[in-house]
Amino acid sequence: MAGDPVSLLPHGLSFRFVDRVLEIVPGERVIALKNVTANDPHLQGHFPGNPVMPGVLLVESMAQTAGLLLPEGSSAVLAQIKEARLRTPVIPGDQIRIEAVRRGGLGDLHRFEVAALVKGTPVAEAEIVLAVVGPNAEGRP
Amino acid sequence: MNEIAQRVRTLLSTRLKLATAVEGINDDTPLFGPTGLGLDSIDALELVLGLEKEFGVVVEDRVTAVKVLASIRTIAEHIQSQGKG
Numbered sequence: 001m002a003g004d005p006v007s008l009l010p011h012g013l014s015f016r017f018v019d020r021v022l023e024i025v026p027g028e029r030v031i032a033l034k035n036v037t038a039n040d041p042h043l044q045g046h047f048p049g050n051p052v053m054p055g056v057l058l059v060e061s062m063a064q065t066a067g068l069l070l071p072e073g074s075s076a077v078l079a080q081i082k083e084a085r086l087r088t089p090v091i092p093g094d095q096i097r098i099e100a101v102r103r104g105g106l107g108d109l110h111r112f113e114v115a116a117l118v119k120g121t122p123v124a125e126a127e128i129v130l131a132v133v134g135p136n137a138e139g140r141p
Numbered sequence: 142m143n144e145i146a147q148r149v150r151t152l153l154s155t156r157l158k159l160a161t162a163v164e165g166i167n168d169d170t171p172l173f174g175p176t177g178l179g180l181d182s183i184d185a186l187e188l189v190l191g192l193e194k195e196f197g198v199v200v201e202d203r204v205t206a207v208k209v210l211a212s213i214r215t216i217a218e219h220i221q222s223q224g225k226g
Contacts, residue, residue, distance in 0.1 A: 104190050104193070106202075106203060107182065107203035108182075109182060109183065109185075129186065
C-alpha cells in the first residue's frame with residue numbers, strides 16, 4: 001500500500017485513535033486497528049488504578065475509521081451517532097479491530113455502519129454520520 | 142398518487158422524529174424551513190436513504206434533494222416520475 005492511509009487523517013497525533021489500516025476499499029469499506037495501551041494519556045485518569053478506554057473515545061476511533069473512507073484531504077465532524085452500543089469495557093492490552101462500511105450520503109453528509117471487535121467479540125457498534133467541513137465542503141443545503 | 146403520498150407520510154413518521162403528528166401534515170406543507178416542519182440536513186439524508194429502501198428511487202445530489210424533498214407532493218411526484226411506487 002503506497003503511504004499509510006492513517007497519516008491522511010486530518011487529526012494531529014495527540015488526537016488520533018486509529019493505528020493501522022488492514023484493508024481499505026476507498027469510499028466503500030475499511031478495516032483498521034487501534035491498540036490500547038496503559039500509556040495512553042486518557043487512561044491515566046479514566047480511571048486511576050483501573051484503566052478503561054472511555055466510551056466516547058471508542059466512538060471517536062470508530063468515527064475516525066469511517067473518516068478514512070471520505071475523499072482525501074477532507075476534514076469531517078460527527079453529525080449523528082445512532083444505535084450506539086458499548087457492549088464490553090475496552091482495557092489496556094486490547095487490540096480493537098474496527099470495521100466501517102459506507103451506507104450512502106447526501107451532499108456533505110456521509111453515513112456509515114461501524115463495528116468494533118476485540119479478539120473477534122463485538123465490543124461496540126454504531127451508525128455514524130460524518131459531515132465534511134472546511135474547504136472540501138459543498139456548503140449548507 | 143394518493144396511495145404513494147400516504148406511504149411517504151408513513152415513511153416520514155417512521156424514519157424521523159417529528160414534532161407534528163404526521164396526519165396533520167398537508168401534501169403541500171414545506172418539509173424544510175421555518176414556515177414548514179423545519180427538517181434539517183440530517184433528516185434529508187434519512188429521507189433519501191428511506192426513499193431508496195422503500196421505493197427504490199435514488200436522489201443523487203443535494204440540488205436534486207432540495208427540489209424533490211420540498212413536500213410530500215414533490216416526493217410522491219418524483220417517485221411516480223421514476224416509475225416506482
